Amino acid sequence: MKRFFLVIVLAILTMVAIAQEPYKAYCEIVGTGNIIYILLGVFIFYIIVKCAGKDIRNAQERERRNRAYEEKKIVEDLKAYKEKQLDEYLKVGYSFTIKGIYYRTENEIKRAQQIKMDDSLFLEFEPDNIYDSNAIKVLTEDKIHIGYVPSKSCETVKLLIERSSGYDISVYVKIDSEDDIPYILAKINFKMSN
Known part of the structure:
Protein backbone atom coordinates (compact mmCIF):
# COMPACT_ATOMS: atom_id res chain seq x y z
CA MET A 1 0.00 0.00 0.00
CA LYS A 2 2.84 2.39 0.85
CA ARG A 3 4.52 1.63 -2.45
CA PHE A 4 1.29 2.39 -4.34
CA PHE A 5 0.96 5.71 -2.51
CA LEU A 6 4.56 6.65 -3.35
CA VAL A 7 4.04 5.86 -7.02
CA ILE A 8 0.88 8.05 -7.11
CA VAL A 9 2.77 10.95 -5.48
CA LEU A 10 5.61 10.50 -7.95
CA ALA A 11 3.17 10.55 -10.89
CA ILE A 12 1.49 13.72 -9.60
CA LEU A 13 4.83 15.48 -9.15
CA THR A 14 5.91 14.45 -12.63
CA MET A 15 2.69 15.84 -14.12
CA VAL A 16 3.16 19.08 -12.20
CA ALA A 17 6.69 19.41 -13.55
CA ILE A 18 5.52 18.79 -17.13
CA ALA A 19 2.63 21.22 -16.71
CA GLN A 20 5.08 23.93 -15.69
CA GLU A 21 6.90 23.81 -19.03
CA PRO A 22 5.72 27.37 -20.00
CA TYR A 23 6.68 28.48 -16.54
CA LYS A 24 10.17 27.03 -17.10
CA ALA A 25 11.38 29.97 -19.22
CA TYR A 26 10.42 32.41 -16.52
CA CYS A 27 12.03 30.23 -13.82
CA GLU A 28 15.29 30.05 -15.74
CA ILE A 29 15.47 33.80 -15.75
CA VAL A 30 14.67 33.91 -12.04
CA GLY A 31 16.81 30.81 -11.29
CA THR A 32 14.30 28.92 -9.13
CA GLY A 33 12.91 26.50 -11.75
CA ASN A 34 15.86 24.16 -11.54
CA ILE A 35 15.22 23.71 -7.83
CA ILE A 36 11.89 22.02 -8.60
CA TYR A 37 13.60 19.59 -10.99
CA ILE A 38 16.40 18.95 -8.49
CA LEU A 39 13.89 18.30 -5.71
CA LEU A 40 11.87 16.09 -8.05
CA GLY A 41 15.03 14.16 -8.99
CA VAL A 42 15.99 13.74 -5.33
CA ARG A 65 12.96 -18.72 5.20
CA ASN A 66 13.94 -21.00 2.29
CA ARG A 67 17.26 -21.85 3.96
CA ALA A 68 15.50 -22.58 7.28
CA TYR A 69 13.01 -24.82 5.46
CA GLU A 70 15.80 -26.67 3.63
CA GLU A 71 17.76 -27.16 6.87
CA LYS A 72 14.62 -28.45 8.61
CA LYS A 73 13.97 -30.82 5.69
CA ILE A 74 17.56 -32.13 5.84
CA VAL A 75 17.24 -32.76 9.59
CA GLU A 76 13.92 -34.57 9.06
CA ASP A 77 15.41 -36.66 6.24
CA LEU A 78 18.41 -37.57 8.44
CA LYS A 79 16.08 -38.57 11.30
CA ALA A 80 14.03 -40.73 8.93
CA TYR A 81 17.21 -42.33 7.58
CA LYS A 82 18.52 -42.97 11.10
CA GLU A 83 15.19 -44.50 12.15
CA LYS A 84 15.28 -46.80 9.13
CA GLN A 85 18.89 -47.71 9.90
CA LEU A 86 18.07 -48.46 13.56
CA ASP A 87 15.17 -50.69 12.48
CA GLU A 88 17.56 -52.58 10.20
CA TYR A 89 20.12 -53.02 13.01
CA LEU A 90 17.39 -54.37 15.28
CA LYS A 91 16.64 -57.05 12.67
CA VAL A 92 20.15 -58.06 11.57
CA GLY A 93 22.29 -57.03 14.56
CA TYR A 94 25.01 -54.43 15.07
CA SER A 95 28.75 -55.11 14.84
CA PHE A 96 31.61 -53.05 16.22
CA THR A 97 35.32 -53.36 16.91
CA ILE A 98 36.21 -53.40 20.59
CA LYS A 99 38.40 -50.36 21.23
CA GLY A 100 40.93 -49.58 23.94
CA ILE A 101 42.25 -53.10 24.52
CA TYR A 102 45.78 -51.70 24.26
CA TYR A 103 45.16 -49.48 27.32
CA ARG A 104 43.90 -52.26 29.59
CA THR A 105 46.04 -53.84 32.32
CA GLU A 106 48.27 -56.80 31.53
CA ASN A 107 45.75 -59.26 33.05
CA GLU A 108 42.87 -57.73 31.06
CA ILE A 109 44.88 -57.96 27.83
CA LYS A 110 45.69 -61.63 28.58
CA ARG A 111 41.98 -62.29 29.11
CA ALA A 112 41.19 -60.59 25.77
CA GLN A 113 43.77 -62.87 24.10
CA GLN A 114 41.99 -65.95 25.53
CA ILE A 115 38.62 -65.04 24.04
CA LYS A 116 37.32 -67.43 21.39
CA MET A 117 34.76 -67.08 18.62
CA ASP A 118 31.16 -67.06 19.88
CA ASP A 119 32.19 -66.32 23.49
CA SER A 120 29.57 -64.20 25.21
CA LEU A 121 30.35 -60.65 26.19
CA PHE A 122 28.52 -58.08 28.28
CA LEU A 123 28.03 -54.34 28.08
CA GLU A 124 28.08 -51.92 30.99
CA PHE A 125 27.27 -48.23 30.72
CA GLU A 126 29.89 -45.97 32.27
CA PRO A 127 28.27 -42.51 32.72
CA ASP A 128 31.00 -41.32 35.12
CA ASN A 129 33.79 -41.92 32.58
CA ILE A 130 35.98 -38.78 32.62
CA TYR A 131 36.62 -38.91 28.87
CA ASP A 132 33.14 -39.79 27.56
CA SER A 133 29.93 -39.85 29.62
CA ASN A 134 28.37 -42.06 26.90
CA ALA A 135 31.09 -44.70 27.27
CA ILE A 136 30.07 -48.37 27.25
CA LYS A 137 32.43 -50.98 28.70
CA VAL A 138 32.80 -54.40 27.12
CA LEU A 139 33.19 -57.19 29.69
CA THR A 140 33.87 -60.91 29.45
CA GLU A 141 31.61 -63.54 31.04
CA ASP A 142 33.79 -63.42 34.16
CA LYS A 143 33.33 -59.60 34.28
CA ILE A 144 36.85 -58.69 33.10
CA HIS A 145 36.90 -55.30 31.40
CA ILE A 146 38.59 -55.77 28.01
CA GLY A 147 37.67 -52.58 26.17
CA TYR A 148 34.95 -50.22 25.00
CA VAL A 149 32.30 -49.79 22.35
CA PRO A 150 33.74 -47.17 19.93
CA SER A 151 32.65 -43.67 20.98
CA LYS A 152 31.02 -43.03 17.57
CA SER A 153 28.81 -46.10 18.12
CA CYS A 154 27.76 -45.53 21.74
CA GLU A 155 24.69 -43.44 20.96
CA THR A 156 23.47 -45.98 18.40
CA VAL A 157 24.07 -48.92 20.75
CA LYS A 158 22.16 -47.16 23.57
CA LEU A 159 19.21 -46.43 21.28
CA LEU A 160 19.14 -50.01 20.05
CA ILE A 161 19.24 -51.42 23.57
CA GLU A 162 16.40 -49.08 24.64
CA ARG A 163 14.24 -50.19 21.69
CA SER A 164 14.83 -53.90 22.14
CA SER A 165 13.54 -56.22 24.82
CA GLY A 166 17.03 -57.62 25.37
CA TYR A 167 20.20 -58.50 23.57
CA ASP A 168 23.01 -61.02 23.24
CA ILE A 169 26.53 -59.96 22.42
CA SER A 170 29.27 -62.32 21.31
CA VAL A 171 32.67 -62.42 19.65
CA TYR A 172 32.09 -62.38 15.92
CA VAL A 173 35.69 -62.22 14.68
CA LYS A 174 38.98 -62.44 16.56
CA ILE A 175 42.36 -61.89 14.95
CA ASP A 176 45.55 -62.23 16.93
CA SER A 177 48.25 -59.72 16.08
CA GLU A 178 52.01 -59.56 16.39
CA ASP A 179 51.91 -57.03 19.23
CA ASP A 180 49.74 -59.35 21.38
CA ILE A 181 46.75 -56.99 21.21
CA PRO A 182 43.92 -58.93 19.57
CA TYR A 183 41.49 -57.42 17.09
CA ILE A 184 38.01 -58.34 18.29
CA LEU A 185 34.82 -57.68 16.37
CA ALA A 186 31.71 -58.10 18.50
CA LYS A 187 28.14 -58.46 17.29
CA ILE A 188 25.02 -57.56 19.21
CA ASN A 189 21.83 -59.46 18.34
CA PHE A 190 18.64 -57.87 19.62
CA LYS A 191 15.53 -59.57 20.93
CA MET A 192 12.25 -58.03 19.94
CA SER A 193 9.01 -58.43 21.87
CA ASN A 194 5.91 -59.10 19.79
Missing part, protein backbone atom coordinates in the same frame (compact mmCIF):
# COMPACT_ATOMS: atom_id res chain seq x y z
CA PHE A 43 12.47 12.57 -4.51
CA ILE A 44 12.46 10.06 -7.37
CA PHE A 45 15.90 8.82 -6.31
CA TYR A 46 14.65 8.44 -2.71
CA ILE A 47 11.62 6.43 -3.84
CA ILE A 48 13.75 4.16 -6.01
CA VAL A 49 16.24 3.56 -3.19
CA LYS A 50 13.43 2.98 -0.68
CA CYS A 51 11.61 0.51 -2.96
CA ALA A 52 14.85 -1.26 -3.88
CA GLY A 53 15.83 -1.53 -0.22
CA LYS A 54 12.47 -3.05 0.62
CA ASP A 55 12.78 -5.49 -2.28
CA ILE A 56 16.26 -6.48 -1.09
CA ARG A 57 15.01 -6.98 2.48
CA ASN A 58 12.09 -9.06 1.19
CA ALA A 59 14.43 -11.16 -0.94
CA GLN A 60 16.76 -11.68 2.02
CA GLU A 61 13.82 -12.70 4.23
CA ARG A 62 12.58 -15.15 1.55
CA GLU A 63 16.11 -16.57 1.27
CA ARG A 64 16.35 -16.95 5.05
Whole structure:
Protein backbone atom coordinates (compact mmCIF):
# COMPACT_ATOMS: atom_id res chain seq x y z
CA MET A 1 0.00 0.00 0.00
CA LYS A 2 2.84 2.39 0.85
CA ARG A 3 4.52 1.63 -2.45
CA PHE A 4 1.29 2.39 -4.34
CA PHE A 5 0.96 5.71 -2.51
CA LEU A 6 4.56 6.65 -3.35
CA VAL A 7 4.04 5.86 -7.02
CA ILE A 8 0.88 8.05 -7.11
CA VAL A 9 2.77 10.95 -5.48
CA LEU A 10 5.61 10.50 -7.95
CA ALA A 11 3.17 10.55 -10.89
CA ILE A 12 1.49 13.72 -9.60
CA LEU A 13 4.83 15.48 -9.15
CA THR A 14 5.91 14.45 -12.63
CA MET A 15 2.69 15.84 -14.12
CA VAL A 16 3.16 19.08 -12.20
CA ALA A 17 6.69 19.41 -13.55
CA ILE A 18 5.52 18.79 -17.13
CA ALA A 19 2.63 21.22 -16.71
CA GLN A 20 5.08 23.93 -15.69
CA GLU A 21 6.90 23.81 -19.03
CA PRO A 22 5.72 27.37 -20.00
CA TYR A 23 6.68 28.48 -16.54
CA LYS A 24 10.17 27.03 -17.10
CA ALA A 25 11.38 29.97 -19.22
CA TYR A 26 10.42 32.41 -16.52
CA CYS A 27 12.03 30.23 -13.82
CA GLU A 28 15.29 30.05 -15.74
CA ILE A 29 15.47 33.80 -15.75
CA VAL A 30 14.67 33.91 -12.04
CA GLY A 31 16.81 30.81 -11.29
CA THR A 32 14.30 28.92 -9.13
CA GLY A 33 12.91 26.50 -11.75
CA ASN A 34 15.86 24.16 -11.54
CA ILE A 35 15.22 23.71 -7.83
CA ILE A 36 11.89 22.02 -8.60
CA TYR A 37 13.60 19.59 -10.99
CA ILE A 38 16.40 18.95 -8.49
CA LEU A 39 13.89 18.30 -5.71
CA LEU A 40 11.87 16.09 -8.05
CA GLY A 41 15.03 14.16 -8.99
CA VAL A 42 15.99 13.74 -5.33
CA PHE A 43 12.47 12.57 -4.51
CA ILE A 44 12.46 10.06 -7.37
CA PHE A 45 15.90 8.82 -6.31
CA TYR A 46 14.65 8.44 -2.71
CA ILE A 47 11.62 6.43 -3.84
CA ILE A 48 13.75 4.16 -6.01
CA VAL A 49 16.24 3.56 -3.19
CA LYS A 50 13.43 2.98 -0.68
CA CYS A 51 11.61 0.51 -2.96
CA ALA A 52 14.85 -1.26 -3.88
CA GLY A 53 15.83 -1.53 -0.22
CA LYS A 54 12.47 -3.05 0.62
CA ASP A 55 12.78 -5.49 -2.28
CA ILE A 56 16.26 -6.48 -1.09
CA ARG A 57 15.01 -6.98 2.48
CA ASN A 58 12.09 -9.06 1.19
CA ALA A 59 14.43 -11.16 -0.94
CA GLN A 60 16.76 -11.68 2.02
CA GLU A 61 13.82 -12.70 4.23
CA ARG A 62 12.58 -15.15 1.55
CA GLU A 63 16.11 -16.57 1.27
CA ARG A 64 16.35 -16.95 5.05
CA ARG A 65 12.96 -18.72 5.20
CA ASN A 66 13.94 -21.00 2.29
CA ARG A 67 17.26 -21.85 3.96
CA ALA A 68 15.50 -22.58 7.28
CA TYR A 69 13.01 -24.82 5.46
CA GLU A 70 15.80 -26.67 3.63
CA GLU A 71 17.76 -27.16 6.87
CA LYS A 72 14.62 -28.45 8.61
CA LYS A 73 13.97 -30.82 5.69
CA ILE A 74 17.56 -32.13 5.84
CA VAL A 75 17.24 -32.76 9.59
CA GLU A 76 13.92 -34.57 9.06
CA ASP A 77 15.41 -36.66 6.24
CA LEU A 78 18.41 -37.57 8.44
CA LYS A 79 16.08 -38.57 11.30
CA ALA A 80 14.03 -40.73 8.93
CA TYR A 81 17.21 -42.33 7.58
CA LYS A 82 18.52 -42.97 11.10
CA GLU A 83 15.19 -44.50 12.15
CA LYS A 84 15.28 -46.80 9.13
CA GLN A 85 18.89 -47.71 9.90
CA LEU A 86 18.07 -48.46 13.56
CA ASP A 87 15.17 -50.69 12.48
CA GLU A 88 17.56 -52.58 10.20
CA TYR A 89 20.12 -53.02 13.01
CA LEU A 90 17.39 -54.37 15.28
CA LYS A 91 16.64 -57.05 12.67
CA VAL A 92 20.15 -58.06 11.57
CA GLY A 93 22.29 -57.03 14.56
CA TYR A 94 25.01 -54.43 15.07
CA SER A 95 28.75 -55.11 14.84
CA PHE A 96 31.61 -53.05 16.22
CA THR A 97 35.32 -53.36 16.91
CA ILE A 98 36.21 -53.40 20.59
CA LYS A 99 38.40 -50.36 21.23
CA GLY A 100 40.93 -49.58 23.94
CA ILE A 101 42.25 -53.10 24.52
CA TYR A 102 45.78 -51.70 24.26
CA TYR A 103 45.16 -49.48 27.32
CA ARG A 104 43.90 -52.26 29.59
CA THR A 105 46.04 -53.84 32.32
CA GLU A 106 48.27 -56.80 31.53
CA ASN A 107 45.75 -59.26 33.05
CA GLU A 108 42.87 -57.73 31.06
CA ILE A 109 44.88 -57.96 27.83
CA LYS A 110 45.69 -61.63 28.58
CA ARG A 111 41.98 -62.29 29.11
CA ALA A 112 41.19 -60.59 25.77
CA GLN A 113 43.77 -62.87 24.10
CA GLN A 114 41.99 -65.95 25.53
CA ILE A 115 38.62 -65.04 24.04
CA LYS A 116 37.32 -67.43 21.39
CA MET A 117 34.76 -67.08 18.62
CA ASP A 118 31.16 -67.06 19.88
CA ASP A 119 32.19 -66.32 23.49
CA SER A 120 29.57 -64.20 25.21
CA LEU A 121 30.35 -60.65 26.19
CA PHE A 122 28.52 -58.08 28.28
CA LEU A 123 28.03 -54.34 28.08
CA GLU A 124 28.08 -51.92 30.99
CA PHE A 125 27.27 -48.23 30.72
CA GLU A 126 29.89 -45.97 32.27
CA PRO A 127 28.27 -42.51 32.72
CA ASP A 128 31.00 -41.32 35.12
CA ASN A 129 33.79 -41.92 32.58
CA ILE A 130 35.98 -38.78 32.62
CA TYR A 131 36.62 -38.91 28.87
CA ASP A 132 33.14 -39.79 27.56
CA SER A 133 29.93 -39.85 29.62
CA ASN A 134 28.37 -42.06 26.90
CA ALA A 135 31.09 -44.70 27.27
CA ILE A 136 30.07 -48.37 27.25
CA LYS A 137 32.43 -50.98 28.70
CA VAL A 138 32.80 -54.40 27.12
CA LEU A 139 33.19 -57.19 29.69
CA THR A 140 33.87 -60.91 29.45
CA GLU A 141 31.61 -63.54 31.04
CA ASP A 142 33.79 -63.42 34.16
CA LYS A 143 33.33 -59.60 34.28
CA ILE A 144 36.85 -58.69 33.10
CA HIS A 145 36.90 -55.30 31.40
CA ILE A 146 38.59 -55.77 28.01
CA GLY A 147 37.67 -52.58 26.17
CA TYR A 148 34.95 -50.22 25.00
CA VAL A 149 32.30 -49.79 22.35
CA PRO A 150 33.74 -47.17 19.93
CA SER A 151 32.65 -43.67 20.98
CA LYS A 152 31.02 -43.03 17.57
CA SER A 153 28.81 -46.10 18.12
CA CYS A 154 27.76 -45.53 21.74
CA GLU A 155 24.69 -43.44 20.96
CA THR A 156 23.47 -45.98 18.40
CA VAL A 157 24.07 -48.92 20.75
CA LYS A 158 22.16 -47.16 23.57
CA LEU A 159 19.21 -46.43 21.28
CA LEU A 160 19.14 -50.01 20.05
CA ILE A 161 19.24 -51.42 23.57
CA GLU A 162 16.40 -49.08 24.64
CA ARG A 163 14.24 -50.19 21.69
CA SER A 164 14.83 -53.90 22.14
CA SER A 165 13.54 -56.22 24.82
CA GLY A 166 17.03 -57.62 25.37
CA TYR A 167 20.20 -58.50 23.57
CA ASP A 168 23.01 -61.02 23.24
CA ILE A 169 26.53 -59.96 22.42
CA SER A 170 29.27 -62.32 21.31
CA VAL A 171 32.67 -62.42 19.65
CA TYR A 172 32.09 -62.38 15.92
CA VAL A 173 35.69 -62.22 14.68
CA LYS A 174 38.98 -62.44 16.56
CA ILE A 175 42.36 -61.89 14.95
CA ASP A 176 45.55 -62.23 16.93
CA SER A 177 48.25 -59.72 16.08
CA GLU A 178 52.01 -59.56 16.39
CA ASP A 179 51.91 -57.03 19.23
CA ASP A 180 49.74 -59.35 21.38
CA ILE A 181 46.75 -56.99 21.21
CA PRO A 182 43.92 -58.93 19.57
CA TYR A 183 41.49 -57.42 17.09
CA ILE A 184 38.01 -58.34 18.29
CA LEU A 185 34.82 -57.68 16.37
CA ALA A 186 31.71 -58.10 18.50
CA LYS A 187 28.14 -58.46 17.29
CA ILE A 188 25.02 -57.56 19.21
CA ASN A 189 21.83 -59.46 18.34
CA PHE A 190 18.64 -57.87 19.62
CA LYS A 191 15.53 -59.57 20.93
CA MET A 192 12.25 -58.03 19.94
CA SER A 193 9.01 -58.43 21.87
CA ASN A 194 5.91 -59.10 19.79
